[in-house]
Every structure is written in structure tokens, then in C-alpha cells.
Amino acid sequence: MMAGIVGWGAHMPRYRVKVEEIARVWGASAEAYKKGLDVQEKSVPAPDTDSVTLSVTAARRALKRAGIRGADIGACYVGSESHPYAVKPSGTIVAEALGATPECRCADFEFACKAGTEGMAVALGLVDAGMVRYALGIGADTSQGAPGDALEYTASAGAAAYIMGKEGVVAECEHTYSYMTDTADFWRREHQYYPQHAGRFTGEPAYFKHVTGCATGIMKKSGTKPADFAFCVFHQPNGKFPATVAKQLGFKPEQWKQGLLCPLLGNTYSGSSPMGLSAILDVAEPGDRILHVSYGSGSGSDGFIYRCTDRIREVQGLAPKTRDILEGERFYLSYGEYVKFRGKIIMNERGA
Amino acid sequence: MxxxxxxxxxxxxxxxxxxxxxxxxxxxxxxxxxxxxxxxxxxxxxxxxxxxxxxxxxxxxxxxxxxxxxxxxxxxxxxxxxxxxxxxxxxxxxxxxxxxxxxxxxxxxxxxxxxxxxGGEATFALGTAADGEYEGYHGATFPGLYAMIAKAHMARYGTTHEMLAQVAVKNHANGMLNPMAQYRSEITVQQVLNSVMIAEPLHILDCSPIxxxxxxxxxxxxxxxxxxxxxxxxKIAGVGHATDTIQLAQRPDPTWLESTALAAEAAFKMAGVSRKDIDLYEVHDCFTIAELAVIEALGLVDKGKSGEATLKGRTARTGDIPVNVSGGLKSKGHPVGATGAVQIVELTRQLRGEAGERQIAKARRALAQNMGGSGGSAVVHILEVA
Amino acid sequence: MPSANYTREIPQRYRLEASRCVKCGQVHYPPRLICPGCRSRQFETVALPSGGKVVTYTIISVGPSDFAAEVPYALGIVELEGGVRLMAQIVDVPPEKVSIGMPVTLEFRKLYEEGKAGIICYGHKAVPA
Structure with a gap:
């Protein structure tokens, strides 16, 4: 049997801040941002939520769909640019919470917004190589944008977890591909709190070049064309870029709309395209083929072609569906509450 | 002995x-x-x-x-x-x-x-009387634990905010007559209910002070x-001492203070007296709900009837079961390690007839109940004129 | 040094591991060395279910220093399926909407941080089921 996804799960905070609320504080035009970025609101992590907690809940949902125990997982990879510790793995915490320890491979991944799909690719590779029976790849972030910066309107929080295996596969991975160069479009130096980006340079020479390169590369390698896919999902730094790239590649709205979460979710960085994929798997039919292309600044794109099996119908209802969570109960924050939640207020140290 | x-x-x-x-x-x-x-x-x-x-x-x-x-x-x-x-x-x-x-x-x-x-460090220090790993770890405070007892009592017995507040009003009124009391000021039910919330349903005036x-x-x-x-x-006629789980979650009924009930039973047995023989009580009113739950556990009123008894004035200085004539922890203050000792000081003064304006006439026998944590320990003493 | 203490509690905190008395079947959380019911000293490790209901609760407006930024927060006793009770914050719901008997499920969350440079303390909180 071909290796593939045996279980998936997603999670995001219930808190949201609207574009209008951020724009109000910075004297910006909400309409311009909403139109320019195609984003209405974004998820905000509460102080009790970080990439690890989002990962654990997403992974527990993936375990439910996979119908396996935590102890069956032989590798645990969390991809994030907001690992709670600078030194000390996120993956060990996640693996402990799932009961995957101690017989488990683990290291954290970091590659801007591509870290999650790299974790998924390595998980697939280990399974394919027969090194482990099941492997977990997670993309999770509680991403930061500098106050007042365009990134602040989209940087959000969420996670998606994928258990890869060869038994009980719900979506076989038919092909993988990766397209990577060294491109300085977005970065954060050590000890700097917020990332820097290169403005319009992040578009054409960065996002579009790599996503398009990866998508055309994997379709060429696999001999497929857009019409062969029921769905496609691309990295979503905003709502506009993935829609534009989909159109340019020749995909129709019914192929990309299901996976486009950014307008209501924001950009969950490493969680972005993996969460979009989860929303597709929630509704996909057996036989459906899915194209998944991520993007991480710095820069690179991972491509995957999945084909759903008959088993997918049996597991879709075993855990909460991504769009149900996304459109479920939400609590809207004022900008003041949002900056408190994000720890952007300078506080007295204890003892003061 | x-x-x-x-x-x-x-x-x-x-x-x-x-x-x-x-x-x-x-x-x-x-x-x-x-x-x-x-x-x-x-x-x-x-x-x-x-x-x-x-x-x-x-x-x-x-x-x-x-x-x-x-x-x-x-x-x-x-x-x-x-x-x-x-x-x-x-x-x-x-x-x-x-x-x-x-x-x-x-x-x-x-x-x-x-x-x-x-204040934050004091809250932490007091919190060490709870289960640090399984209550404190989750953000529990002492007002919070007693608030959970109060919430359960209200849901189960229909106890009201006013009944809780009346405990504070009564004890402040008593404290007015005690020269050593930290807070010698009269308060009203409305003042208690309007005071700042600490842990719902307990306001700051439901809490004993630092x-x-x-x-x-x-x-x-x-x-x-x-x-x-x-x-x-x-004479120290009766002594009772008992413990319970310090985790509130592990007690079958959060409104019931079993350690106090057991300590009281032992003290009454040792003294060979019953509740009708006791002229006054000093009890551990670290929070208003604590006094209500304690007088139920001591068997002074039926389960769930403490609020009603308090509203009717039965536990007032002039009532048939005077409770906390000294002003209690609420008005007198609650230096936590000293509270159990000062209860004995107060009752000795009462039994000697030295309690001044707050003297209970012809007091012959009295009971002190002192409690640790949210009821994880309790000590009861029965004193009598020798 | 909190890290040894923290690491020791991981099975209970992260995986809700409890001990079931092999003699009388009672489940204890946290695990015990002797069953208070039947005095047996033999146990098997079981994981608690995540679903339950609120037994009682409060809304804390004045919290300990580590939780000061989170007030007001709801804290309650949750009775899990099977009867084990534990204390947990109740989140993802406005505190004033919490009620006794409310169905909840336990979710992995950060409880607090040991200051800016110390370890991050994780565990479970209850969210509306």
C-alpha cells in the first residue's frame, strides 16, 4: 500500500479580531485592507494557547480519525516559527501529551510558513522507508506581525496535524515535490520580537515564483493537469495570493474555495495550507485528487498530490471539521484585549 | 489523663x-x-x-x-x-x-x-494550604475554593447572597464591641453586596482580612x-481533631465539612455534653460561607438551613446560638496561625465574665472550631467554667 | 528548581493518567500508593476520559501573581465520565455563562509560565463540550 494520510485534525482559538478594529487604532483604511488582502478577521490565541497546545488538540483529533493510539506513533515533527521555547523541543511536549513517548523520533522544524509541510514530507518519507509505522507531521503557529504593519491584519493562530502511515490510509500520497531557493523576502533575526518583510518583493519574486514553480513542477512530474484535481490548496498569507495563483494555474473557484480559510482565519503561517487541506479532507469523496502546495519565506514550496480512498468517508465525522470550528462560536476582541492576549504590553516584573 | x-x-x-x-x-x-x-x-x-x-x-x-x-x-x-x-x-x-x-x-x-x-504573595502563601499540584496549579485561591463551596450551597439549598452577607454584617456588629478587632465598623448587607468581587459569589466584605x-x-x-x-x-472539657482531603474536588459533597463534623462529634463525646449545653461559639468564618457551612457541620442547624437561621438572627449575640461574639475572623482579623488560639482567648474571657460589652450573660460552656484550608483539617475545643 | 517537580507530574498533567485499584476498581486522580477505599496497594494506570460536567465553580477576579493577567477566569470542579472529579479552569466561554451541570471537555492548554525565563507549565482546562 502507498503511504499517505491516515488521520488529520485541525484546531484554532475561538478568539478573533476584525480588520476594522486594527485599522481603527492605526488610522488605516479597513476597506482597503479587506479588499487588498481579502481578509475580514483573524484568529487570536488566548494567553493559554501556543503552538504546542494547538498542536496537541489538532493531533488528538488526528488520532481519533486514524483510530490508533499515541503509542503507535513513531515520529513527531512540529513545524512552526513560534515554538514556545527557543531551546527545548515543542515535539517532546506534544509527543508526551499524545502518549507517543519514549519510542519516538522527534525534532522541531522551522522554515517560516513551510515548516509544517516539511514535517509532513519527512513523516511520509519515514513511513515510506519502513523506518516507522506511523509518523506525525504538524504545522502550527501563533504568528506575530509588528503592530501597525500590514502583517498585523493577517498574522493568526492555528494548527493542523497529519498522521502518515501505510495502513488505513484515507488519502494516498501519489507524488511529492519541493521547489526552494534562497530568497530574502521575510525574516526575523535572533532576539528580535517581530519579523521584517520586504514589502512588494514578497509577492512576485517570492510567493508567486515558488508556489507556481512547485505547482507546475509537481504536475509535470506526475503528468497531471488542473482538471485532474477535485481540490487544490495553496499557502494563504492573505486571501488574494492563493486565489490569484490558482487562477493563473488554471484552477476554477470550486477547486480552491473549500480550502481557502484565510478570509475568516488569517494567516496561520505553518498551519496555513495544512489547515486548508484539512477543510478539504473534511468533505472530499473517495477518488478525489487534491493538490497541496505550501510556501515558506526564505523561500520554498512543498507540493503533494493526494488521492482519497474509500475509508475517508468513515473518518470524516470522527472529529470536529475545520470549517465548523472556523465558523463556530467566536469571541471578538478589542484591540486592547488583543494586545494583552498577545503579550504586547510591557508589564512590571514580579516583585515590583 | x-x-x-x-x-x-x-x-x-x-x-x-x-x-x-x-x-x-x-x-x-x-x-x-x-x-x-x-x-x-x-x-x-x-x-x-x-x-x-x-x-x-x-x-x-x-x-x-x-x-x-x-x-x-x-x-x-x-x-x-x-x-x-x-x-x-x-x-x-x-x-x-x-x-x-x-x-x-x-x-x-x-x-x-x-x-x-x-497582596499577590500573601494570596500565594495562603494558597499553599490547598493542594499545590492539583488546585494551586490551576489558579485556585482560597476565596476561590470557598466561593465554589458557596456556589454549590446556593445551588443545592437556595442559599442567597443576602444570607452570606448577613454573616459579615453580624460579625462586624459584634466586632464593634471588641477593642482588639481590626475592623470596628458597622456594615450593611447592601455594602457587602456592593463591595468589589473577589471570587464570585464572594465579595471582599465576604472575606476575612490580611x-x-x-x-x-x-x-x-x-x-x-x-x-x-x-x-x-x-477547664478544657472536650477536644476533637480531624482531617479530610485537602482537595475540594475529592470530597463527595463540597458543601459539607466532614472534618468539622467529626472533630465536633469527638469533642462532644469527650465532654459528655450536647449542643443545648453550649452557651456560645467561636467558629472559623474565614469567609461568610465558611460560617454557614460550619454551623451546619457542628449540627447547630439542619443541613442547608444555616442561611435562614442567620437571617432570623439566631446566631447573633442576642440569638439562641450566639456565633462569633468576638467579631469572628471577619471583623477581628485573621492572622492565620493565631486564629485558633485567639478563639480560646475570647471564650476564656467570656467564661470568666471578662468580655466587657460583648459579655454573654451567665456563659458556662463554650465551643471553639478552627479549620485549616478548605476544610482539610479541623480542631474543636469545648471549654467550661471549672 | 521547578523542572524536576514539573517533569515528574507530566503523566498526570499531559495525559490525565490516573490509577485504578485492581481490587475495588476505584479510580484515583492523581494516582495514589494505597487505595483509601479498600487499602489495596495494587493499581493499574488508566487514562481519564476528557468529557464531564461542572459540579461547582467560581469566577476568580483576584488571582495569584502567576494568573493575574487572566482574571476574571472561571475555575471549577469537573466530574468526568466515570465519576473522577478534578479542578480545572473553564475557558472558551464568557465566565458569566458557566453553569453548574454544564457539559465540558478537557483540552490541553498552558496554565502559566515560571516568569519570563522559566519553564512553561501545561495541563488541561475545560471547554464547553
Whole structure:
């Protein structure tokens, strides 16, 4: 049997801040941002939520769909640019919470917004190589944008977890591909709190070049064309870029709309395209083929072609569906509450 | 066992924020008052009840420190700790030493110096009386734990915010007549309900305050007391002590204080008396709900009827079961390690007829109930005119 | 040094591991060395279910220093399926909407941080089921 996804799960905070609320504080035009970025609101992590907690809940949902125990997982990879510790793995915490320890491979991944799909690719590779029976790849972030910066309107929080295996596969991975160069479009130096980006340079020479390169590369390698896919999902730094790239590649709205979460979710960085994929798997039919292309600044794109099996119908209802969570109960924050939640207020140290 | 009497009592002139006095100053002042009251020239031993001097002031090893500064260097001295029941436990420990015949003149005292730390640190220190790993870890505070008891009591028995508030109103009214009380001010139900919320449904005026204070009593064999004491000896007729899970979650009924019920049962049995024989009660009203739950556990009212009894005035100074005539922890203040000891001080003064304006006429027998944590420990003493 | 203490509690905190008495079947959380019911000293490790209901609760407005930024927060006793009770914060719901009997499920969350440079303390909180 071909290796593939045996279980998936997603999670995001219930808190949201609207574009209008951020724009109000910075004297910006909400309409311009909403139109320019195609984003209405974004998820905000509460102080009790970080990439690890989002990962654990997403992974527990993936375990439910996979119908396996935590102890069956032989590798645990969390991809994030907001690992709670600078030194000390996120993956060990996640693996402990799932009961995957101690017989488990683990290291954290970091590659801007591509870290999650790299974790998924390595998980697939280990399974394919027969090194482990099941492997977990997670993309999770509680991403930061500098106050007042365009990134602040989209940087959000969420996670998606994928258990890869060869038994009980719900979506076989038919092909993988990766397209990577060294491109300085977005970065954060050590000890700097917020990332820097290169403005319009992040578009054409960065996002579009790599996503398009990866998508055309994997379709060429696999001999497929857009019409062969029921769905496609691309990295979503905003709502506009993935829609534009989909159109340019020749995909129709019914192929990309299901996976486009950014307008209501924001950009969950490493969680972005993996969460979009989860929303597709929630509704996909057996036989459906899915194209998944991520993007991480710095820069690179991972491509995957999945084909759903008959088993997918049996597991879709075993855990909460991504769009149900996304459109479920939400609590809207004022900008003041949002900056408190994000720890952007300078506080007295204890003892003061 | 020998019969044991109280021959001396003492406390600081007034409890509260004693900025000018240190931990040792506070204790020695109260202990000297007790020694003077007893008219003894030496001690054979000493028990100091203190909950958390280590966190509040950075000082442990209190037994030796206090015996030295009390001018009693070299006597056997012991510190006992049972959270807010430390003072009561010190009295019980001293009682056993005298009753057993091991030593004759023993001081039992309690002390807490709580104002040398910030409010947040005090909250943390008090929180150590809960299960640190499974309550404190989740953000539990003491007001929070008692608030959960209150919420369950309200849901189960229809107890109201007004009933809770009435406990505070009554105890403040009593405290008006007690010169040592930290808060000598009358309050109304409306003031309690309008005061700032600490842990819903408990407002700040439902909570006992942060207090510096100490209290001490001197015990000796009753036979000796009759010879050496110039005052009316008061006999410790009954002693009860029990424990329970310190985790509130592990009790089958969060509204029921089993440790208090068991300690009371033991004390009544030992004293050979029943509730109708008791003229007044000092109980552990660290929060208004605590007094309600305690008077139910003591069997003074039926389960769920404490709020109604309080509203009717039954527990007032003029009621048929006077509770916390001293003002209780609520008005008098709650230096946690000292509270159990000062209850015995107050009841001894009442039984001697020395309680001034708040004197309960013809008081012959009284009960003190002191509690640790959210009910994880309880000590009950029954005192009577010898 | 909190890290040894923290690491020791991981099975209970992260995986809700409890001990079931092999003699009388009672489940204890946290695990015990002797069964208070039947005095047996033999146990097997079981994971608690995540679903339950609120037994009682409060809304804390004045919290300990580590939780000061989170007030007001709801804290309650949750009875899990099977009867084990534990204390947990109740989140993802406005505190004033919490009620006794409310169905909840336990979710992995950060409880607090040991200051800015210390370890991050994780565990479970209850969220509306």
C-alpha cells in the first residue's frame, strides 16, 4: 500500500479580531485592507494557547480519525516559527501529551510558513522507508506581525496535524515535490520580537515564483493537469495570493474555495495550507485528487498530490471539521484585549 | 489523663496592620500578656502555631526563636502547622502534654505576620494550604475554593447572597464591641453586596482580612490551677481533631465539612455534653460561607438551613446560638496561625465574665472550631467554667 | 528548581493518567500508593476520559501573581465520565455563562509560565463540550 494520510485534525482559538478594529487604532483604511488582502478577521490565541497546545488538540483529533493510539506513533515533527521555547523541543511536549513517548523520533522544524509541510514530507518519507509505522507531521503557529504593519491584519493562530502511515490510509500520497531557493523576502533575526518583510518583493519574486514553480513542477512530474484535481490548496498569507495563483494555474473557484480559510482565519503561517487541506479532507469523496502546495519565506514550496480512498468517508465525522470550528462560536476582541492576549504590553516584573 | 485548665490568656491590644512590629515582637507581646494573666514565673514547654512564616517573612524554626525571645531559652518548644488551624492545633498539643502528666505549665500560642509581603504573595502563601499540584496549579485561591463551596450551597439549598452577607454584617456588629478587632465598623448587607468581587459569589466584605497578630494561652493541670490561679479556672472539657482531603474536588459533597463534623462529634463525646449545653461559639468564618457551612457541620442547624437561621438572627449575640461574639475572623482579623488560639482567648474571657460589652450573660460552656484550608483539617475545643 | 517537580507530574498533567485499584476498581486522580477505599496497594494506570460536567465553580477576579493577567477566569470542579472529579479552569466561554451541570471537555492548554525565563507549565482546562 502507498503511504499517505491516515488521520488529520485541525484546531484554532475561538478568539478573533476584525480588520476594522486594527485599522481603527492605526488610522488605516479597513476597506482597503479587506479588499487588498481579502481578509475580514483573524484568529487570536488566548494567553493559554501556543503552538504546542494547538498542536496537541489538532493531533488528538488526528488520532481519533486514524483510530490508533499515541503509542503507535513513531515520529513527531512540529513545524512552526513560534515554538514556545527557543531551546527545548515543542515535539517532546506534544509527543508526551499524545502518549507517543519514549519510542519516538522527534525534532522541531522551522522554515517560516513551510515548516509544517516539511514535517509532513519527512513523516511520509519515514513511513515510506519502513523506518516507522506511523509518523506525525504538524504545522502550527501563533504568528506575530509588528503592530501597525500590514502583517498585523493577517498574522493568526492555528494548527493542523497529519498522521502518515501505510495502513488505513484515507488519502494516498501519489507524488511529492519541493521547489526552494534562497530568497530574502521575510525574516526575523535572533532576539528580535517581530519579523521584517520586504514589502512588494514578497509577492512576485517570492510567493508567486515558488508556489507556481512547485505547482507546475509537481504536475509535470506526475503528468497531471488542473482538471485532474477535485481540490487544490495553496499557502494563504492573505486571501488574494492563493486565489490569484490558482487562477493563473488554471484552477476554477470550486477547486480552491473549500480550502481557502484565510478570509475568516488569517494567516496561520505553518498551519496555513495544512489547515486548508484539512477543510478539504473534511468533505472530499473517495477518488478525489487534491493538490497541496505550501510556501515558506526564505523561500520554498512543498507540493503533494493526494488521492482519497474509500475509508475517508468513515473518518470524516470522527472529529470536529475545520470549517465548523472556523465558523463556530467566536469571541471578538478589542484591540486592547488583543494586545494583552498577545503579550504586547510591557508589564512590571514580579516583585515590583 | 489529668483534667486541664486554662489559667492565662493574652493577645495583642489590637490586631491589624502592625507595621512597627516584627513577627517575634507580635508573638512575644501576646505570650507575655498570657504569662502575666496567669501569674506564672516560668514555662515547662511551649507550642507555637504558625502557618507560613517562611513565605510571609522568610523565617522558620519559630519554636526556638520564640522561646528565646520570650525569655524562656532552653525549654522544649515545638512549632505546629495545620494551615489556618495551626493555632487550634497548638492548644490541642499543649493540652495533650499537660493531660498526659508529662509537663505542668505549657504555653500554646499562634502567630502570623502577613503584611510584610504584597497582596499577590500573601494570596500565594495562603494558597499553599490547598493542594499545590492539583488546585494551586490551576489558579485556585482560597476565596476561590470557598466561593465554589458557596456556589454549590446556593445551588443545592437556595442559599442567597443576602444570607452570606448577613454573616459579615453580624460579625462586624459584634466586632464593634471588641477593642482588639481590626475592623470596628458597622456594615450593611447592601455594602457587602456592593463591595468589589473577589471570587464570585464572594465579595471582599465576604472575606476575612490580611492581619498581623498573635494570641496565647497558658495551660496547667486543673488541680494546680485551683491552687495557683487567682482567676476563675476554665477547664478544657472536650477536644476533637480531624482531617479530610485537602482537595475540594475529592470530597463527595463540597458543601459539607466532614472534618468539622467529626472533630465536633469527638469533642462532644469527650465532654459528655450536647449542643443545648453550649452557651456560645467561636467558629472559623474565614469567609461568610465558611460560617454557614460550619454551623451546619457542628449540627447547630439542619443541613442547608444555616442561611435562614442567620437571617432570623439566631446566631447573633442576642440569638439562641450566639456565633462569633468576638467579631469572628471577619471583623477581628485573621492572622492565620493565631486564629485558633485567639478563639480560646475570647471564650476564656467570656467564661470568666471578662468580655466587657460583648459579655454573654451567665456563659458556662463554650465551643471553639478552627479549620485549616478548605476544610482539610479541623480542631474543636469545648471549654467550661471549672 | 521547578523542572524536576514539573517533569515528574507530566503523566498526570499531559495525559490525565490516573490509577485504578485492581481490587475495588476505584479510580484515583492523581494516582495514589494505597487505595483509601479498600487499602489495596495494587493499581493499574488508566487514562481519564476528557468529557464531564461542572459540579461547582467560581469566577476568580483576584488571582495569584502567576494568573493575574487572566482574571476574571472561571475555575471549577469537573466530574468526568466515570465519576473522577478534578479542578480545572473553564475557558472558551464568557465566565458569566458557566453553569453548574454544564457539559465540558478537557483540552490541553498552558496554565502559566515560571516568569519570563522559566519553564512553561501545561495541563488541561475545560471547554464547553
Amino acid at each position: 489529668r483534667d486541664v485548665a486554662i489559667i492565662g490568656v493574652g493577645a495583642n491590644p489590637r490586631w491589624g496592620e502592625l507595621w512597627g512590629q516584627s513577627l517575634r515582637d507580635i508573638f512575644v507581646e501576646a505570650a507575655l500578656a498570657a504569662i502575666d494573666d496567669a501569674g506564672v514565673d516560668h514555662l515547662d514547654g511551649m507550642y507555637v502555631g504558625c502557618m507560613s512564616s517562611g513565605i510571609f517573612t522568610g523565617q522558620e524554626h519559630l519554636a526556638s526563636l520564640m522561646s528565646d525571645y520570650l525569655g524562656q531559652k532552653h525549654i522544649p518548644a515545638t512549632r505546629v502547622e495545620s494551615a489556618c488551624a495551626s493555632g487550634g492545633l497548638a492548644v490541642k498539643s499543649a493540652f495533650l502534654e499537660v493531660a498526659s502528666g508529662y509537663r505542668d505549665i505549657i504555653l500554646a500560642g499562634g502567630v502570623e505576620k502577613m503584611t510584610d509581603v504584597s 492581619t498581623d497578630g498573635a494570641a496565647a494561652v497558658i495551660l496547667c493541670p486543673l488541680d494546680m490551677a485551683k491552687k495557683i490561679s487567682k482567676k476563675q479556672p476554665v
